[in-house]
Amino acid sequence: MKTNNFIVLLLALLIASCARMGRPDGGWYDETPPSVIGAEPADGGIGVRAKKVKIYFDEFVKLENATEKVVVSPPQLEQPEIKSTGKRIEVELKDSLHSNTTYTIDFSDAISDNNEGNPLGNYTYSFATGDHIDTLEVAGCVLQADNLEPVKGILVGLYAELEDSCFIKQPMLRVARTDSRGQFIIRGVAKGNYRVYALQDQDGNYRFSQKSEQIAFSHDVITPSFCDATRQDTTWIDSLHIKDIKRVGYTRFTPDDIVLRAFNETVTDRFFLKAERNEADHFTLFFSYGDTQLPEIKALNFNADNAFIIEPSVRHDTISYWLRDTTLVNQDTLSIAMTYRTTDTLGTLVTQCDTLQLLAKRPYARRQKDAAKEYEDWHKKQEKKRKRGQPYDSIMPPKSLQIRINTQSTIEPDRNIIFSFDRPIAIADTSKIHLYAKQDSLWYDTPLRVRPVSERIPGDTTRAAILSLRNYELRAEWQPDTEYSLELDSMAFVDIYGLVTPPIKQGIKVQSLDEYSSLIFTLSKQGDTHFVVELLNQQGDPVKRTTAIDGTAQFYYITPGKYYARMFADDNNNGVWDTGDYAAGLQPEMMYYYPDEIECKAKWDVTLDWNPTARPLDKQKPAKITKQKAEKQRKIRQRNIERARKMGIAYPF
Numbered sequence: 001m002k003t004n005n006f007i008v009l010l011l012a013l014l015i016a017s018c019a020r021m022g023r024p025d026g027g028w029y030d031e032t033p034p035s036v037i038g039a040e041p042a043d044g045g046i047g048v049r050a051k052k053v054k055i056y057f058d059e060f061v062k063l064e065n066a067t068e069k070v071v072v073s074p075p076q077l078e079q080p081e082i083k084s085t086g087k088r089i090e091v092e093l094k095d096s097l098h099s100n101t102t103y104t105i106d107f108s109d110a111i112s113d114n115n116e117g118n119p120l121g122n123y124t125y126s127f128a129t130g131d132h133i134d135t136l137e138v139a140g141c142v143l144q145a146d147n148l149e150p151v152k153g154i155l156v157g158l159y160a161e162l163e164d165s166c167f168i169k170q171p172m173l174r175v176a177r178t179d180s181r182g183q184f185i186i187r188g189v190a191k192g193n194y195r196v197y198a199l200q201d202q203d204g205n206y207r208f209s210q211k212s213e214q215i216a217f218s219h220d221v222i223t224p225s226f227c228d229a230t231r232q233d234t235t236w237i238d239s240l241h242i243k244d245i246k247r248v249g250y251t252r253f254t255p256d257d258i259v260l261r262a263f264n265e266t267v268t269d270r271f272f273l274k275a276e277r278n279e280a281d282h283f284t285l286f287f288s289y290g291d292t293q294l295p296e297i298k299a300l301n302f303n304a305d306n307a308f309i310i311e312p313s314v315r316h317d318t319i320s321y322w323l324r325d326t327t328l329v330n331q332d333t334l335s336i337a338m339t340y341r342t343t344d345t346l347g348t349l350v351t352q353c354d355t356l357q358l359l360a361k362r363p364y365a366r367r368q369k370d371a372a373k374e375y376e377d378w379h380k381k382q383e384k385k386r387k388r389g390q391p392y393d394s395i396m397p398p399k400s401l402q403i404r405i406n407t408q409s410t411i412e413p414d415r416n417i418i419f420s421f422d423r424p425i426a427i428a429d430t431s432k433i434h435l436y437a438k439q440d441s442l443w444y445d446t447p448l449r450v451r452p453v454s455e456r457i458p459g460d461t462t463r464a465a466i467l468s469l470r471n472y473e474l475r476a477e478w479q480p481d482t483e484y485s486l487e488l489d490s491m492a493f494v495d496i497y498g499l500v501t502p503p504i505k506q507g508i509k510v511q512s513l514d515e516y517s518s519l520i521f522t523l524s525k526q527g528d529t530h531f532v533v534e535l536l537n538q539q540g541d542p543v544k545r546t547t548a549i550d551g552t553a554q555f556y557y558i559t560p561g562k563y564y565a566r567m568f569a570d571d572n573n574n575g576v577w578d579t580g581d582y583a584a585g586l587q588p589e590m591m592y593y594y595p596d597e598i599e600c601k602a603k604w605d606v607t608l609d610w611n612p613t614a615r616p617l618d619k620q621k622p623a624k625i626t627k628q629k630a631e632k633q634r635k636i637r638q639r640n641i642e643r644a645r646k647m648g649i650a651y652p653f
Helices: 002-019 364-387 636-647
Strands: 036-040 052-057 061-063 071-073 081-085 088-092 102-108 111-113 123-128 136-144 155-159 174-177 183-189 195-199 215-217 225-236 242-254 258-262 272-276 282-287 296-299 308-312 318-323 333-343 349-359 417-420 425-428 433-439 442-445 449-455 466-475 482-488 493-495 504-510 517-523 531-536 542-547 552-558 561-569 591-593 598-600 605-610
Touching: 052 123, 061 081, 071 174, 071 183, 102 174, 102 183, 123 183, 136 155, 136 195, 136 225, 136 242, 155 183, 174 183, 195 258, 272 333, 272 349, 282 333, 308 466, 425 466, 517 531, 517 561, 517 598, 531 552, 542 552, 552 561, 598 605
Parallel strands: 136 258, 517 605
Antiparallel strands: 036 052, 052 088, 061 111, 071 102, 081 088, 102 123, 136 183, 155 174, 155 195, 195 215, 215 258, 225 242, 272 282, 282 318, 296 333, 308 318, 333 349, 417 466, 425 493, 433 442, 433 482, 449 466, 482 504, 517 552, 531 542, 531 561, 561 591, 561 598
């Protein structure tokens, strides 16, 4: 009998072993997302009065970023409570339910199974408090107006009332939130006419109530509708091979191609932000917005007469005060009374006075200690040199004025050289700055001009330009295929504390024209609109800019490489991209991207046709320079296929 039992056990083990042949240890990854098996109240139910919703699933589930992804519509001014427990998700609405209203709870892709994280997909639960449920939808995308980046997580809402004031005075009627691709779907919409808005809601009131909130709006009136349509449904064997393509009928809701351009208005309210004294030799005042009238500074513990060199930013929103007297530099605390203009609750500039204590980030004692340590280290090095019989110094040389030159060994013919300093310059002796050009092995003096960099608010021609205190520009007629030598004598520049630049010699080469490429865009006819065109590098940053003339934009002296391009409609012809203004009904200026990568090779003249409206805005910006990437969903099936491939077997499902 024992023998028979042993034989039965052995056979069972063999069968089990055969059953596992060709399968990986632990079995295949679960590919199936959770399924909804019921809900209380029922999904799509009518005449609902309950404010608590329970949704049941066939397996354990989890919620990911519920506060960001889950959106209840109509919007809830009091945040609903959303939680998952085992195989159930509960949503408790805190606001009172409106009569004869369709409610939707859009979970987006927040729901997934607890084991493998298979997302349920864009799941939406709905119910109605009246005798019918609204089922229309509108869809589209939201892009950043200035760079066409998809905007993730911004609210998009509808208003049935078409007055502009609704966006300011009333919460949105129905809402959705954009995904990582900037796309949105507003569900549960009733028949009627609507206007659509986007809002980066900072205070949770679902209306445009703060000037700093990012918004998008459209003057177009939309009328949601639906129709029967067909689409191709592709079944894949793996990521490279198609198993089947079928035409599938579905209900298409329109409009489904809304494009909103999000922007931030220029906030002109002025108020004091902060004061900093990161370095002992100056302090800086920061304001939210500039003012042509600079603050008045009254010293409380020192003599303020001729104490400062004032360096305002070009917009006058940041002002640095450089201390002339080194005695003040060594004073750890400066007490001042600052009188300035600020915006009151009525939007009017009024005078205000603040008392500030400006503390040096590094106290005088610490700076003295650091200086002593620096001298000690220098002295030890000199002693080592002396003991070794090497030349050494007995007196520590004074510090030099550090200068930054914005060029390397090569320069393009249409570029200029910029000298930058950490402190304001008191003396710029251009007679000690020389530029030599090499011709036939001989060096010849080349004409040049050195002057402070002129700074102006982009697009503002009413204000005088500000001459920089710390940046100087060298201009010369650079000749292709020519070597230059830039030479600065000692004391070419002297700062306000007497530090001087050392002798500097730097070789510069302007490459031959054969080393460059040129690029010409022929723009399609766009009426009388002015266009500014920018050439972008691989990171999407502008490297060259030009204005289109007679429908042509030309770029010269392009270093060989791969580039991209964009342009904006300069409606006011001020040379800069301008944002929108909701109160004035003004949209931001249109931005367009050339949809393809551009390769420029040496000796090549590239000519391209560009119709900025040939593609929808959301299909223009190349993926390689799009910063906001779409979130990648976990592909369990692909993991199983890869696992089977490594084991040398076919994936059976």
